[in-house]
Amino acid sequence: MTTNLTIGERVAWYRRRRGMPQEVLAGLVGRTADWLSKAENNRIELDRLSVITSLAEALDVSLGDLLAEPNLMEWSADSGHRTVPALRAALMDYTQLTPLLGHTPSDEPPALQDLRTDVAEVLDAYQASRYGFATRRFPRLLADAHAASRAYSGRKGEEAHALLALAYHGAAMVLGKVGEAELAWIAADRGLAAAQHSGRSAVTGSLFRAVTHCLLATGHFAAAIQLVHDASGVMRPGLDDAGGEYVSVYGSLFLAGAIAAARAEDRATAHAFLQEADKSAQRLGGDANHMWTAFGPTNVAIHRVAAAGELGDIQIAADLGPQIDTSGMPVERRARHGIEVARALSARNRTDEALAVLLEAEQLAPEQVRHHYLSRELVIGWVRGTRGRPAHPVVGLARRLRIIDGG
Structure with missing residues (x-):
């Protein structure tokens, strides 16, 4: 019924x-x-990344090969017909990176206020799980941010580099969500370099977090743990008189580290x-x-559930996942938690509840649910595990996730 392979079949x-x-x-x-x-024949679920990563290493393939990542980004009104390839081309445009290649600006650099607005727009889109929207805007945003970083000096130059770093951070996070782990790594690495020219510790900490997520996505868990140890050591002395931004970035670094450790x-x-x-x-x-x-x-509680699942x-x-009230969280956090709860409920054979939770997550963030390996694996399992024709809601979800033919 389905043309998609499970992880075990891969x-x-x-x-x-x-x-x-x-x-x-x-x-x-x-x-x-x-x-x-049993794993290869779908009698044991392969849903823990620690196990999947060990299999990938033994087979000398990437983690993404076993997760079937990346998968095609759908065209939409948000994305247009220029998606990940256009962003890849922007990341590979080395004329943006050094004046040694003879790049000369043809236009006035963007005003920093305009650049701040544009950066906030794509980061807001990431938190709203609007990946097509963000991907469409990143190539121009990165070009503008590079132009600003070359044109301004002094305090304005530092702010321009901070905005360039945050633009790369957003690109890394979106690329990670759609399974483009190698491109995400390039973006995070570039962002960390820009952050170090910004003179802003919170921005640098934010890019440490982005790099940690990239290490997670590629299965380099030990390296991610070490980075959290090292980065938190650098940031810890600044906590004494830190404001909300710094404390939030510092704490978020440990959340990423907790998932790496799990x-x-x-x-x-x-x-x-x-x-x-x-x-x-x-x-x-x-x-x-x-x-x-x-x-x-709330985000700490969300990560406790995710860590429990990984362990x-x-x-x-x-037990804990459904009790957490995520209504005040950004869409990305709410949907990601929903996927995690659905995994746990499905593993306890509470399939109807798991389906209801995953459908709610899909309603909130269809792009996020479609691109996450866990949601695809859950639905494949439900389709394969049903005697006769699966229930209509399962079939509909499987079609929207492109797991079965839409006809």
Whole structure:
């Protein structure tokens, strides 16, 4: 019924391409051949990134190969007909990066106030899960931000570099959401370089967070944990007289680190990072959205559920997740939490509840749900696991996610 492969079926496909018996691959990841057979035949769900990453490493493929990322960005009124390839071309345009290549500006640089507005627009779009809208605007925004960073000096030059860094941060986060992990890494790396010219510690911290997310997306969990340790050490001395922006960025860094630790199956570090993030949330005094972090007690609770899911503590995630009130959070946070809750409920065989939660997340953020590997894997499992024809809501969702033919 479906032309999409499950993660287990992709493992089997790459294993056969490598000419590797099941016993060999199972041994490389510390499992039995029986376990691998069940995983490849969809009798065991592969929904923990720690396990999927170990399989990818053993098969010498990327994490994205097993997750089927990236997948096609749909054309829409928001995106137009120029999507990720146009942004890729902008990231590869090296004339923007150095005057040594003879780049001369043909127009006046944008006013910083206009650039601030444009940067805020795309970061707001990211938090609204409007990825097509943001992707369409990033090429021009990056060109304008580079022009400003070359044209202004002094305090204005620092602000221009800060805005350039935040533009790259937004590009990295959107590219990560649509599965373009390598492009996201390029954007985050460029953003961190720009941030260091801004003289603004909160902006630099924000780009540390972006790089951490890129390491997460590519399965480099140990490197992500180390980066959080190192970056937080750099930022910690500034906490004494820090404002809301700085505290939020600092706390958010530990949230990303907690997920990295959970995916590395480092339970102690995951809990320690969550505890440090909670201290920052309490210091902040409530939920806020400084520097587009959506940081505060609610986001810490959201990450506790996500970490529990990654650690295999499904019962904790299923019990705690539905209790969290995310109504005050940006759309991206609400939808991402919904996907996590749906995973936990489905794993507890509460499929109807899981479907209801995922449909609610899709209504909030259709682009986010379509591009997330967990939602695709859940729906494939529901379609495959139904005797006879799946229920109409499942079929409709599968069609919207392009898992089955829309006819």
